Amino acid sequence: MGKIRPGRDAVALFNKGKEQDRKPGYEPLLLRLPGEGTAEFDQAEVVRGYAVLRWETPAGGIGLVHSLRDGNAYPRSVIDALYGRHGERLASRYACVVVAQAGTQVSEPYVPRLLALDVLPGLKLSKQYEPTWKHLAATVGMRAPYWFASLRDRETIAAWRPGTPPAIVPACHVTNRIDALVELAADEPDGSPAVRLCWSLAREIRARDHKSVTRDIQELQDNAADSGDGAHLVLGAVPAALRRPDEAPLPEVVRRAGWLSITERRDVLAHRVAALAQRWDGGQDWHTGDAVVVRPDECATAREWAQRLRPVTRDQAPTVLEQELLTNARDTETDELLHDPVTGVPAIRRRKRWSHDEPEDIFTLALQRLPTTSPLAALTVSDHTPWIRTQDGTLWPAPARSGYGISWGYNGTGNHTLARLVDKLLDDISAPAVTPREPNPAQGLVDLLRTTPQDGTTTYNRAQLLAARAG
Known part of the structure; x- marks a missing residue:
C-alpha cells in the first residue's frame, strides 16, 4: 500500500485503507483498554479550517477535531489536511484522529457523535469507526471538551487547556457567521433599509442559535445526570446571554428594499452578505426568484425579449446578481453577460459549444413581482417559459419564487401554481409570486392551462383568461 499524499493520491489510499481491517486481530485504538503510562495534553493546532487538540498517550498522539467551517467533518479530510502540514511525520505525531460531530448518537437525546480513523505504520489508515466519549476519555486520561457548532470560536478552542472553564461565546453557527452583516451595516447611513436589514438578520441569527444551543446543552446535561455518555465530556463553551429583548419582525417592504440595494452592489461585503x-x-426576500432558461431560436416571444438585452462589460467586479448567474455559467470566460434594462436583472448568453445547430440559451432570473401598474393584457406559454404582457406592451418573464416552479399542460403542482399566479395578476399586476400556502386558484384557469399544449406557443388574451376564470 502507498503512503498518504495530499489530493487525489490520498483519496486512493483511503479506499485501500479498508484492507487493513480485514486482517484478523486488529482492534481500533480508542476501543482498546488503555495501556500503562500517563496521557498528557500537548497543544492545539489549526489547519485548513480544523481545530485539532492533541494528547500524547502511551498509544501515540490522539487528535480531537472540531470543524470551524461546518458542524461536521470527516476524519479522512482532516488527515489529508494534517498530512499537508506534517508530511511523513504524520504517523509519529498522530496515531488516531477523532472528529466531533454536530449530529448526535442514535441512542442518546443529545450526545454528539465521534468519528475516528487510526493512522497505522507506513501511513496506512484503519476503517472509520465510532468511539464513545467514554472511550476517548479513557484513552486521553480526562474528559475531553466539546464545542457546539454555534460556539466554535477559533481563539477559545486554540487556547483551551485541561481545567479551563467553559468560555462564554456569543452563539453563532460556524456556517452562518454574522461578521459581514455587521461590517456592511457599519458603513451604511443610519436608518437605511440595508442597515435595518443587516441588524435585524444578525440579531435573528444570534437569537435562533442561542435558543438552539441552549436547548441542546440542557439535553446533554440531562444525559450526563443520568450517567449517559455525556458524562464523559466537558463543555468547551457556553452561550453568552442575549442582552436585547426580542424585536418585532422587520416589515417586508424594508427587507426587500434592503436586499434590492445590496444585490446591486459589487463589493466583497455585499457578496458575503448575499451568500x-x-x-x-435562500434569498426569499430578494426581488429576484426562480431561474429562467430562454431559447430565442425556439420561440418568437423569447426572441422579442432577447432583443432588448444589452451587453455588460467585464471591466469591473460583478454585482451580486451577476455573480449568481456567473457562478452557474458553463464558461465564465466566453459566455456573454447581459443586462435587461426593463427588469434591471442580468442575463447570460451561453455560447454554443458543439455546432451551429445547437439552440442558443439565455439564462436569467425571474422577478418575484412586476414593478409596473399596467394591467395584464396577455399570457404566453412557450418552450417551458410563461410570459406576461402588460397593456403598455411590455414583456415580462412570469414572476416566480425559487423552488416553486410554474408549468402547464398537465394536472400537477406547477400547473396549479401558474393558474394561481394568473388569477392574482388579473386583479393586481404587482402581486407577488405564488407561495404554497395560498388559496386554490379558480378551477376554470386550472382547466384551461391543464389542456394547453406544452409544445409550441399559446397566447391567451385578458378576455380569454377572465372568461376561463368566470367559467
Missing part, C-alpha cells in the same frame, strides 16, 4: 442569505433562507 449568508442564500444559506439562511
Whole structure:
C-alpha cells in the first residue's frame, strides 16, 4: 500500500485503507483498554479550517477535531489536511484522529457523535469507526471538551487547556457567521433599509442559535445526570446571554428594499452578505426568484425579449446578481453577460459549444413581482417559459419564487401554481409570486392551462383568461 499524499493520491489510499481491517486481530485504538503510562495534553493546532487538540498517550498522539467551517467533518479530510502540514511525520505525531460531530448518537437525546480513523505504520489508515466519549476519555486520561457548532470560536478552542472553564461565546453557527452583516451595516447611513436589514438578520441569527444551543446543552446535561455518555465530556463553551429583548419582525417592504440595494452592489461585503442569505433562507426576500432558461431560436416571444438585452462589460467586479448567474455559467470566460434594462436583472448568453445547430440559451432570473401598474393584457406559454404582457406592451418573464416552479399542460403542482399566479395578476399586476400556502386558484384557469399544449406557443388574451376564470 502507498503512503498518504495530499489530493487525489490520498483519496486512493483511503479506499485501500479498508484492507487493513480485514486482517484478523486488529482492534481500533480508542476501543482498546488503555495501556500503562500517563496521557498528557500537548497543544492545539489549526489547519485548513480544523481545530485539532492533541494528547500524547502511551498509544501515540490522539487528535480531537472540531470543524470551524461546518458542524461536521470527516476524519479522512482532516488527515489529508494534517498530512499537508506534517508530511511523513504524520504517523509519529498522530496515531488516531477523532472528529466531533454536530449530529448526535442514535441512542442518546443529545450526545454528539465521534468519528475516528487510526493512522497505522507506513501511513496506512484503519476503517472509520465510532468511539464513545467514554472511550476517548479513557484513552486521553480526562474528559475531553466539546464545542457546539454555534460556539466554535477559533481563539477559545486554540487556547483551551485541561481545567479551563467553559468560555462564554456569543452563539453563532460556524456556517452562518454574522461578521459581514455587521461590517456592511457599519458603513451604511443610519436608518437605511440595508442597515435595518443587516441588524435585524444578525440579531435573528444570534437569537435562533442561542435558543438552539441552549436547548441542546440542557439535553446533554440531562444525559450526563443520568450517567449517559455525556458524562464523559466537558463543555468547551457556553452561550453568552442575549442582552436585547426580542424585536418585532422587520416589515417586508424594508427587507426587500434592503436586499434590492445590496444585490446591486459589487463589493466583497455585499457578496458575503448575499451568500449568508442564500444559506439562511435562500434569498426569499430578494426581488429576484426562480431561474429562467430562454431559447430565442425556439420561440418568437423569447426572441422579442432577447432583443432588448444589452451587453455588460467585464471591466469591473460583478454585482451580486451577476455573480449568481456567473457562478452557474458553463464558461465564465466566453459566455456573454447581459443586462435587461426593463427588469434591471442580468442575463447570460451561453455560447454554443458543439455546432451551429445547437439552440442558443439565455439564462436569467425571474422577478418575484412586476414593478409596473399596467394591467395584464396577455399570457404566453412557450418552450417551458410563461410570459406576461402588460397593456403598455411590455414583456415580462412570469414572476416566480425559487423552488416553486410554474408549468402547464398537465394536472400537477406547477400547473396549479401558474393558474394561481394568473388569477392574482388579473386583479393586481404587482402581486407577488405564488407561495404554497395560498388559496386554490379558480378551477376554470386550472382547466384551461391543464389542456394547453406544452409544445409550441399559446397566447391567451385578458378576455380569454377572465372568461376561463368566470367559467
